[in-house]
Structure formats: structure tokens, C-alpha cells
Amino acid sequence: MTDAQAPAQTGTNPSAPAPAGARTAADVVTPELVARLTKGVTGSGRTANHTPFTGEKLADLPESTPEDVALAFERARAAQDVWARTPVRRRAAVLLRFHDLVLARQAEVLDLIQLETGKARLHAHEEVQAVAVAARHYGRRAAAYLRPKRHTGAIPVLTKVTELRHPRGVVGQIAPWNYPLELSVGDALPAFAAGNAVVMKPDTETCLTALWARDLLIEAGLPAEVFQVVIGEGPVVGPAVVRHADYVSFTGSTRTGREVAQGAAARLVGVSLELGGKNAMLVLRDADIEKAAAGAVRACFSSAGQLCISIERLYVHEAVADAFLERFVARTKAMRLGTSLAYGADMGSLVGERQLETVVRHVEEAVAKGATVLAGGVARPDLGPYFFEPTVLAGVEAPMAVCTEETFGPVVSVHRFSDVDEAVEHANSTPYGLNSSVWTKDARRGREIAARLRTGTVNINEGYAPAYGSAQSPMGGMKDSGLGRRHGSEGILKYTEAQTVAHQRLLPMAPSLGMDDEGYAAFMTRSLKAMKALRLR
Template identity: 40%
Template sequence: MAIVEFLNTPAGARRRFSVKSPADFTPLGEYECADADDIARALAKARAAQRKWAEVPVAERAKAMLKVRDQILKAQDEIVAVVIRETGKCLAEALGMEVYSTLDSMSYYSRRAEKVMKPRRVPLHGPMALMKKVTLVPRPLGVIGVITPWNGPFVLSMGYTVQALLAGNAVLLKGSEVTPASTLMVEKVFRDGGFPDGLLQVVTGDGLTGAALVESGVDKISFTGSTATGRKIGEMCGRLLIPCALELGGTDAMIVCDDADVDHAAAGALMGSCMNAGQVCIGTQRILATPGIYDALTERVAAQCRTLRQGAAFGAEEDVGPIIMDRQLTIVERHVEDAIAKGARLLAGGRRNPNLPGLYFEPTVLADCTADMLVMREETFGPVVAIRKVADEEEALAVANDSPNGLAGNVWSRNERKAFDLACRMETGSVSVNDMALTYGLQEAPFGGRKASGIGRGNGADGLLNYCHMMPVVANRFGNAKPSGAYPYTAKHVDGLRKAIKFFWGSALGRYFQ
């Protein structure tokens, strides 16, 4: 059963769609798709609001953001309820991923915004240092288009939106058509928190709405989603000559060395593969274990996997929710069937849960996986633990890097020096040692992918600057000095340049001054 269905609408009317719960197919509501005219009106409103907002002191912007944070704290039960209705997440993940992470991010960036956005002097070198001074001034880009997916509909919408707003921009936010109410909750908490009108506006709709947003004249696009859609958006932004940040899919590898703590590694493998029902871009997809630990790891993972609980009561004692999107469930099934057909051993799960009405797929363990299996080559995005035996750590590293993607990864060993060295050699955006999928939740760590997992970065200590133009302002060091060059050119100018070149790069004393 389709989660999103487009409705028959009269010619000339806005397209409409309905949404159902992936947990039990309960109808959740109907929504309109914003068109190009709707987005143009929203953009005009955003530009007017942004011009005023850019002149508000950063400290005052931060105070306004902290009021929104406090509103989220008050409304956390409502937010969790909306997210669970649309995604079926278990309570612990809805509260932890969507609310806790959002509050942490808002506090971190609000408390540090004034320092990060402060203009700073840059020391010059050479003779110009005697005459000029340079100050780098972060200036907002204008209006940012933020496009987010369905697997973390509140937290992923809030993260880059908060950074863009604190940097002095306005935001037009377009969430997935699978989770429109969760995205509209973002707009609601900003409104209820007293945030200035027009600075954050949500537009609902599908891919056509997203394309219209990219084409609308915004000053940057921040997109989180699939690699296929990211390529299209990147091509559009290139044609329009606007910057973009693309956080795309991953086939993240977990390297487990012989000397790893097998219990810890098994717990990490299961959590990395099954949290949020496997629908996490930095979750673990390919587990590469060396011979001395392979059998023990496989047995422990399978035993623990069989204890995971699924249910639709959304209480505190459920572990794995449903697949959020019906098309995604088809991909998960295809990957598991392909692996079994090619010789993988099925140790747990492997099917839709027959005892639940929605899009629940049983947590699954596949052993003896090989390179030709889809589960080892493409993003599965489901609760599937796929384990492959490798000859040694060097082969594990080679296999981990043999992927078109490079978003995240993790390495497990009691020898932290060795684990660190392996981690540094992984061709991926970020790596955790003896843990998994930590990077996005650490605000200080820049986040983004390599290869086909994206371009650009988000988060990080200087995350706000990703939404700024760093403008150098050059001025005289000493009052009303003459310009550094003036017409007409003469032989004296040319002779002076030759002498300067000879002194600064042709003599030991000159090179010292450089």
C-alpha cells in the first residue's frame, strides 16, 4: 500500500496528496503541493524579512533562537507524537534523534554564534603588511533553500535551518511529501517561539516542488537525500551558478579486527544497522570481520538480533519501527532476496513481520556476504546486518574503500592506535572508533561525504560560516595613504618592480621577510 497518493484535482488547481502511516496505514491527512508562484511569493517575503534580519546583532539573533529552543522543550511531546504518526519510529528514537539532538544543536550554535560570526583580522605577509590591513567579515548569503528527507523529518529540517538563520539568512524549507506534518512542526515551533515573521517558511510538496525551489532564485541550496536526486540538484545549481551542499547516501563500512571486544562490536553492528529501522545515512551497511573474530561476532549479532522487539504501540519498550516508505521496503526485500540467492546465510529475520499490519521488516542478519551482492554494493536503508569475512585488516580496508560512496564508517579494535590509523585511511567523510554513527550528533565535527556521498559540509565549530560569504575588507594601516598604484606608468615604475622582485625572491634577506 502506497504511503503517499496523489489525488485527482481540477485543471489549474494545486496538486494535492494524501499521506498514510507506515505503521498501520491510518490516513493522516491531505496536503497541497506548492507551485512556482507560491514559492515566488514566499521568496519575496523572505527577502524582505532577511534584509532586516541581517542587520540584527548576532547576539540578538541567538536570543531569538534560544526562545525557539525553549518552545521545543515545551512542545516535545507534541513533536514526538507527530513524528511517530508519520514515521512509526519507536519512542526512544523519536525522542532521542528528533528532540534531544535538535535541542543540543540549537544550544551549541546559539551560544557560539557571536564568536563565530565576529569579523577577524588576518595578518598579511610581505611589503603589503606595512601598508594594508585585512578584516574578514562574514556576511549572510540571503535566502537559503533547505530540502530534507523523511527518515529524520524534524531533526534534519531543524539542523541546517538553525545554522542558516543564525548566520543572518532567511530559509525556505521543503521537507519530504512522506512527512509533511513533521516539517510543518518546524514552522510551528518558530512561530510559537516568537521568531520574526517571514524568516522561516515551509513549502509542502513533492519533487516538482523541490525543483521549483531550486529554480526560484534562492542564494544556496542545502539538500539531504538520495544520491540520484542530489545529482540532479547539483546539476541545476551548477547551471544557475548558486552554491549547494549535498548530503547524500552511504554504504558505510564497519571494520572489526581480531582484537576487538566482540560483545561491544556485536552491539555496535546491531545498533548501526538497525537503529531507525536501518534508515540512517551514516548507519552501518557492510560489516567486514577478520577471521579470528568472524564466527563469534556473527553468532552474537544473530542471537541479539532475535531479541529485538517490534510493535505498533509506540511505547518505551520497542526497538525497531517500520520502514517509512513503501518503495523503500521493496528495495530492502530485493537486497535480502538477492543476497540469499547468491549464497548468503540467513541467520535472523529476512521477511516482513507477519504479526504487524504496516511496513515492518524483521531485523535481519546475513552472514557470508560477498562483493557481488546488492547489500554490499548499494544502499539498503533497512534493518539488515550484512557480514563479510575478510582475510585481514588490509583487505578489510581495501573492501571498505571499494565503494562509490564515502559518508561514514567505523573501526573496532582494542588497539586504539591501530584503529585510529585504519580510520584515517578510510576514504569516507567521517569515522568512529569503537562506536558507530556518532559524527552527526557531535556538533563540533564537520559533517559531509566524499565520492558520491555528497559535496560541501555542514555542522562543525564554524558551521554558521557555511551559510556566509566571507568578505575581505582591505583598508590602509595608516590613515589617508596614497593608493598602491597610480597612472601613468613610467620606466621608474618598471625599474622599481624589477628591484622589488630581485630583493624579495632573489636574496636571502628578502626571502626572510616573506
């Protein structure tokens, strides 16, 4: 993109000043810390990770081979049976202690999250919040979710039925880089509460955060062997995890998710997948424009847009579009970018070169095909190698890549609409179906429109946080955005096998008491009619 295509955009986003005496990567990632966190990691090779803020190396790390993965599963299986026989309330108590430790020592992990992902500190704190919520929820509710349940039997009174829930065994978890605390340990917590062991493969570039969480869980009382971590390249280590797991939990791209699903299906093991999104936000004619503009900044640019449930498409009613854009663009241009390990920056860096290349490609192609840059649109190498300004585009149309592909960066396209049905149709027009947002002062209308949107979660008058933070309710995607759900009952029961135990009493399910076959059939016919008349379920 040339300066002529985006005049006056470079430098409009101020940088957040670093506080005096600010901590550096060397202050945080010490050799002692790395040695403590990597203790017990099954890996015979060596690799390293880096910070997006500068590109410098953070730590030397053990690297796992497929043989190391097999050994990690062997160790986890040896420990899982004892853990499964531990009473569920004692397992849940580990989560509650972990909750307290995370909140008490959050400064440690906030530094790690920022250094490994490049995100602003407030966005890193979203992960602390989400993990604490999940730990509290399953710490309090796991026993109720997992307790034996009585059901009406085939013949009331005569058939006594109980549903039991057994752990699957060893869960293989493949976690992404963008939310290295929440999308690693946050998904593992219900698996542990259900009595499983976990072998986790975090992304190499963000594995210190996941290892910190493992260390804290062990401090909270989790047996160390129950939680194994393997580190290595996805194409090498990922298939090995799928090959040995009794259940697979994956968060990442739709393309890789399909490969994971195929590998799990070949072994007839279950899988949950949270995949990509091209999420839409609808601003209706009666929306509070000030609140909608502020909410759009949060929804579009949190974690530099590297969030599967962030907003990449804005549909604004034409009657309020000018007023909304004036406020939204001004707020976007005023965002402060920064690298400090402290609160103050509004947005941080992209995670690496691949993400920056995608963002640049999407923006440059859109501009070349006629889109207009309303804010941002340029990289900021003066701040760090992967910084890119929060960007607002108008005039985006198919077949521009930014119109249909997931950007996963700080780029949003704005579209005007005149009819709500039209807006809903456009919002639903992608293969994805993860999250969406509706802004209106009419709560009833908002709920009606939400029900028409083909996404796993819908937020009214906010972008993504209310639905995701409501841990009692399921969260996941429709269409190409995935299979299964995290949170709520589905988020823990997926890590279990259901077993029905039916105890037949007094009379068999067969001719008895002198009845012949015809008499038994007539008796059962009368019984079935009676059960319907009595509204038995």
C-alpha cells in the first residue's frame, strides 16, 4: 500500500509510554523460571520461542518427538485410574484452589501472556477472568453434572434405570497461541474434574503460559503425572496426540480442524473443535450510537483482532451509519499501541510474521480493488516487527479476500444496510457460524434477531464477552466454525462416557406368570397405551 492510498493514517495511533523501571523479557523469563516450568515435559529435542514485541528469543525449550508423545500418554494412563477413583468433590476442590492461586498470582502470568502473544495487558487479563470463571464454575458444579441420574425405566416400578458418567481416559488437547491461558488450561479444567488425565500440546511460541498454569494446578493439588505437556511443531506432534488420545479437544483453524476430525474419526474417538469465524455485528437504527461505537472498538480490536469470536464485519443501518462511523473511526484512531508490561496500551502486536502477512495482504488487496481506508491500514515497525494499526475499511465487496476469509487481525469492514432482513442475510452468508453481535435499545427485538443468526453465540449490546463469560451456558460454533461446545454441562459431559445401568425387578421383559407369547404381546400393548395416557415419558 502506498502513502497516497492511505494518507494521514501513519502515526495517527499514539504509542502508550512505558512506565519508569518497566520490566523486560529478561526480568520475567529467567533461566530458573524456564527450568521450573519445563520440569516433567516429555521432550528429547530442543526448540525455542520468541516474543512478538521485539522478535527476540524468550527461552530454550524441550521439543517432543512422536515417541515422546507416546511416552507422555503412557505416563498419563498410569496416573489416570487413581485420579478417576478420587471422589469428584476432591477433584473439584483442586479447581477452586487453582482459582484462588490464579487471582493471587496473576501478575506473573500476565507478564508471560503479554511476552508470548504481544497483546495489551487488559486483553491478557481477559484470560485470567475466563480461567477463574471456568475454575469456579466447574469447581462448584462438577459434582452435580457428574452425579448418577435416575430415569424412568422401560416398565415403571419394574425397571430401575441409572445413568452413570465415566471419564474417557486420557484427553489429547491441542491448544492455540492466541489465548494461551484460557484456551489451554481453561479447556483442561472440566476434563480433570471429570476424572481424566490430559496430554496437552500448546503452541510452541506460547507454551510458557500453559506450563505456568500446569505448575499452578500441581501446586493446587493436581497429581503431576495426570497433566502431561508435549511441545513441538503442529504437523509432527499434533497427529501423534490424536493417534493416542481417548478424546480430542482442538481449538484452531478450520483447515486443521478437519484433519484432526478425520484422524479422530479413523480411530472412532470423540472430538470437539472450536474453529474459525468471520463474525458480524449489527447496529440497528435505534442503537445507542456512542455505546455501539465504543463496543465495536472492543469487539474488533481486542488482542489485535486475534480472537476467534472478535468482529470482522460491521453492518450499520444507513440512518445512523454516518454518526456511528464518525465516532467509531475517531475512537479507532485514538487507540494507543504499546509493548509495556503494564496497563495503559489499548492494543498490542500481532503474534508473528504469518499473521502480519495475512493482514497486509487482505488490506492491500481490498484497497487495490476499490476499498477505502477510514482508519489505520499500515504496519508500525517503529513499535515492533509485527505491529499493525487498527484498521477500518469501507467499500469491501466479494471477491476481496477480506470479505470472505478470516483475517484474524485488527481489520474490520463496514457495510450499510436499509433493511434488517437484508442485514441478517448478509451476516449469515459466510460458511462460518461462531459469534455475532446485535445493538438495539429494544431488548425483545434484539432477542428475536439473535435467534435468526446462525452462530453459536449472540451478544446483545456487547461484542463477545457476555456470552463467553457465562460459563453455565454452552459456547461453540455452527457450520464451519466447529463441533461440540465448551462451558456448561456440555463442556464437561463431552469428557465422559455415558453408561446406562438397568435393573429389572420382579418380572422379566418376557412372557411370564403363565402368559403365552400372544398374551404377553397383548399385555404389553395395553401397558404401552396406559403409559401414554398417564403421560409417562
